[in-house]
Amino acid sequence: xxxxxxxxxVGSAVVGLASQSSAQQLSGAGASFPAPLYQRWGVEFNKxxxxxxxxxxxxxxxxxxxxxxxxxxxxxxxDAAMSDAEIAKVPKGVVMIPATAGEIVYTYxxxxxxxxxxxxxxxxxxxxxxxxxxxxxxIAKANPGAKLPDLPIQVAYRSDGSGxxxxxxxxxxxxxxxxxxxxxxxxxxTFPVGVGGKGNEGVTALVKQSPGTVGYVEYGYAKGNGLAxxxxxxxxxxxxxxxxxNGAATLANVKLPENLRIWPVDPEGAxxxxxxxxxxxxxxxxxxxxxxxxxxxxFVAYGLTTGQGFSEELGYIPLPAPVVxxxxxxxxxxx
Amino acid sequence: MSEQDxxxxxxxxxxxxxxxxxxxxxxxxAAAVATLGLIIYEIVSGAWPAMQKFGLGxxxxxxxxxxxxxxxxxxxxxxxxxxxxxxxxxxxxxGLAIAIFLSENFLPLPVxxxxxxxxxxxxxxxxxxxxxxxxxxVIPLMKIFGAxxxxxxxxxxxxxxxxAPPAYGNSMLTASIVLALMILPTLTAISRxxxxxxxxxxxxxxxxLGATRWEAILGVILPTAAPGVVAATILALGRAMGETMxxxxxxxxxxxxxxxxxxxxxxxxxxxANQFGEAEGMQVNSLMFAALIxxxxxxxxxxxxxxxxxxxxxxTAGIR
Numbered sequence: 001x002x003x004x005x006x007x008x009x010v011g012s013a014v015v016g017l018a019s020q021s022s023a024q025q026l027s028g029a030g031a032s033f034p035a036p037l038y039q040r041w042g043v044e045f046n047k048x049x050x051x052x053x054x055x056x057x058x059x060x061x062x063x064x065x066x067x068x069x070x071x072x073x074x075x076x077x078x079d080a081a082m083s084d085a086e087i088a089k090v091p092k093g094v095v096m097i098p099a100t101a102g103e104i105v106y107t108y109x110x111x112x113x114x115x116x117x118x119x120x121x122x123x124x125x126x127x128x129x130x131x132x133x134x135x136x137x138x139i140a141k142a143n144p145g146a147k148l149p150d151l152p153i154q155v156a157y158r159s160d161g162s163g164x165x166x167x168x169x170x171x172x173x174x175x176x177x178x179x180x181x182x183x184x185x186x187x188x189x190t191f192p193v194g195v196g197g198k199g200n201e202g203v204t205a206l207v208k209q210s211p212g213t214v215g216y217v218e219y220g221y222a223k224g225n226g227l228a229x230x231x232x233x234x235x236x237x238x239x240x241x242x243x244x245x246n247g248a249a250t251l252a253n254v255k256l257p258e259n260l261r262i263w264p265v266d267p268e269g270a271x272x273x274x275x276x277x278x279x280x281x282x283x284x285x286x287x288x289x290x291x292x293x294x295x296x297x298x299f300v301a302y303g304l305t306t307g308q309g310f311s312e313e314l315g316y317i318p319l320p321a322p323v324v325x326x327x328x329x330x331x332x333x334x335x
Numbered sequence: 336m337s338e339q340d341x342x343x344x345x346x347x348x349x350x351x352x353x354x355x356x357x358x359x360x361x362x363x364x365a366a367a368v369a370t371l372g373l374i375i376y377e378i379v380s381g382a383w384p385a386m387q388k389f390g391l392g393x394x395x396x397x398x399x400x401x402x403x404x405x406x407x408x409x410x411x412x413x414x415x416x417x418x419x420x421x422x423x424x425x426x427x428x429x430g431l432a433i434a435i436f437l438s439e440n441f442l443p444l445p446v447x448x449x450x451x452x453x454x455x456x457x458x459x460x461x462x463x464x465x466x467x468x469x470x471x472x473v474i475p476l477m478k479i480f481g482a483x484x485x486x487x488x489x490x491x492x493x494x495x496x497x498x499a500p501p502a503y504g505n506s507m508l509t510a511s512i513v514l515a516l517m518i519l520p521t522l523t524a525i526s527r528x529x530x531x532x533x534x535x536x537x538x539x540x541x542x543x544l545g546a547t548r549w550e551a552i553l554g555v556i557l558p559t560a561a562p563g564v565v566a567a568t569i570l571a572l573g574r575a576m577g578e579t580m581x582x583x584x585x586x587x588x589x590x591x592x593x594x595x596x597x598x599x600x601x602x603x604x605x606x607x608a609n610q611f612g613e614a615e616g617m618q619v620n621s622l623m624f625a626a627l628i629x630x631x632x633x634x635x636x637x638x639x640x641x642x643x644x645x646x647x648x649x650x651t652a653g654i655r
Contacts, residue, residue, distance in 0.1 A: 059612070060612040060613050061613060062612060062613035062614065062615060063612055063613075152501060154501070154503070159583070159587075159588030159605075159609045160608075160609040160610065160612065160613070161401075161609065161610045161611075161612060161613025161614060162613060163613075184402045184403065185402060186401050186402030187401075187613045188401050188609070188610050188613065188614075189400070189401065189402055190398070190399060190400045190401075190590055192591075194589070195503055195505045195587040195588075195589065195599045196505075196587055196588030196589060196599065196609070197505070197588075198583050198584055198588070198608075198609060202470075202584065205470050205471075205474075206504075206505065209470075209474060209475060209478070209504055210478065210504060
């Protein structure tokens with residue numbers, strides 16, 4: 001009796017799965033940074049086209065590229081796009097579509113100090129271990145009138161490999177020769193000072209728990225957790241507050257190349273926030289399944305248009321119109 | 336099909352239940368062994384390029400710089416050994432005390448059962464929960480302790496080096512304390528088993544000779560159970576070395592070597608958990624190499640623990 005019951009349960013589960021598979025499933029995997037946004041797109045898009053279900057797994061950019069190259073997902077996503085060598089390994093060809101963008105902020109815990117300004121020298125010096133006190137002249141110079149305490153600077157960094165670290169170290173390498181020589185750019189680097197926290201939440205915990213700590217996290221994360229964010233000096237010498245408006249200013253000045261892969265490493269505009277990066281959706285050039293192709297194109301087109309409306313509340317920067325146009329043109333080449 | 340047909344008789348002789356079961360068991364145990372072999376093969380083949388490139392220097396070099404293709408795991412080996420050792424230092428006295436308490440009749444049996452159950456339940460708490468608990472409870476306490484220790488031990492030889500400023504919350508000490516709690520159930524359960532396995536006749540003999548309970552515990556029961564306690568300690572050490580998530584969340588993940596317990600450190604398991612997801616090229620090979628070293632260390636420690644446990648059982652078999 002019990003067995004027959006079990007069969008019934010298993011049987012109905014199988015039937016349930018079968019009936020689900022008649023709907024169009026889109027599976028994606030990749031970067032964790034844009035995951036909340038892509039998942040939101042999936043939910044909202046499902047309301048418009050109930051037959052299409054989007055399943056995005058935030059496994060990290062590296063794993064996303066691996067899965068995409070191996071062909072086990074319908075689309076990938078990466079904060080670091082794909083290198084030419086990586087693209088060469090995908091026989092079906094690759095179309096990279098910038099889908100959204102984010103900022104990386106210096107977050108700090110310094111009781112009594114708000115609106116901290118960090119010069120380019122201070123930004124690099126803190127992570128090089130050459131600026132060690134909060135009242136160091138390098139920091140004080142940019143903050144006239146602020147009461148900076150005589151407190152050692154505790155540095156927090158991401159201990160796990162991440163696109164955030166990549167974009168962050170890329171910018172510091174661009175603005176400081178010392179940083180470039182001693183540390184360099186990568187998803188995980190070895191800083192000479194500080195404590196590593198696992199993930200944005202790990203760094204956030206480090207910063208929140210100890211007065212005097214500075215760390216780098218994604219803007220959306222800092223905003224959601226109500227962390228203090230420093231104004232950063234950009235190439236034109238202005239101190240810029242992190243936020244959607246200044247991030248959009250940076251993106252508007254970016255000249256996209258043919259393959260849409262570019263980083264505004266050291267933006268020049270007066271109101272440009274200095275550490276901004278796109279994040280990309282990775283599609284194949286050719287899809288064999290026509291129904292799947294249509295669903296996927298509809299989904300990405302939705303993300304590039306209506307989907308951008310969710311960016312701000314989730315802490316992302318909406319793509320400027322010229323970028324959306326180029327992204328749509330690239331999407332049209334997918335067959 | 337006549338009854339004389341030898342083939343059909345042979346088929347009839349196969350007893351479906353027991354023989355099938357025998358076969359299933361055989362396949363299952365072979366699969367378990369094959370899995371371990373396959374895992375080691377996969378790790379070695381993944382690690383091979385790094386083994387060729389770095390050789391034994393991989394174990395002694397202390398720079399781990401992924402973007403310069405410079406890999407050495409000395410700080411992580413030290414971190415793994417140190418954090419596990421300090422954890423044992425905390426967990427052994429506590430675990431042994433609990434084990435003695437649970438194996439003696441200080442309290443009525445039902446109460447002891449409850450205590451034993453609660454201690455063993457500690458093993459059921461997921462690692463990540465220990466990590467979160469560490470971040471929100473242990474780290475704030477350790478910051479207070481760290482500040483106190485730095486000012487108190489200033490000028491005291493040895494202690495001054497072990498508790499050198501700056502005092503971080505995410506430190507070797509924090510990770511070790513949480514680790515100690517995580518290995519407590521292993522230590523307690525196996526120690527208690529070996530204590531209760533001490534023959535009642537020995538205990539009664541000690542009492543008959545006029546020993547107090549205290550003398551009986553320290554002079555007779557503990558020495559008899561000692562090899563079992565050693566085995567428990569070694570198995571707990573193995574568990575501490577392989578522990579990943581909680582340690583990665585608490586130790587600070589730094590590859591800088593420091594004598595100070597209040598400084599951040601790193602462990603092999605933590606390194607793997609942190610960097611594997613986004614690693615590419617030679618970094619993957621080097622992480623595989625690090626994984627191989629970790630597997631070798633933990634396998635060795637576990638085998639040692641098993642061997643001591645076997646030895647004990649053989650030794651005490653005579654007096655039971």
